[in-house]
Amino acid sequence: MQTFQVDNGLLVSWGGFFRPAEQEAKALYFNVRLSGAEQLLEVVLENYEKLSATVRSELPLKRVWALVHDDSS
Numbered sequence: 327m328q329t330f331q332v333d334n335g336l337l338v339s340w341g342g343f344f345r346p347a348e349q350e351a352k353a354l355y356f357n358v359r360l361s362g363a364e365q366l367l368e369v370v371l372e373n374y375e376k377l378s379a380t381v382r383s384e385l386p387l388k389r390v391w392a393l394v395h396d397d398s399s
Contacts, residue, residue, distance in 0.1 A: 340363045370385070
């Protein structure tokens with residue numbers, strides 16, 4: 327963050343974080359957020375329709391519906 331002279335940052339890791347990174351993020355709670363793959367995908371999917379057309383063109387997703395067999399009956 328200091329390199330780019332920004333006040334806030336989001337660090338995304340597909341493989342998780344080691345304890346020192348988690349502890350540092352807790353100490354800098356209002357400046358740094360950590361996000362894992364599941365969290366990132368959840369946020370993108372929940373807000374995809376709100377993204378600009380430019381961003382959606384860079385990340386083209388299509389909603390697909392499928393029938394699921396219910397074993398509970």
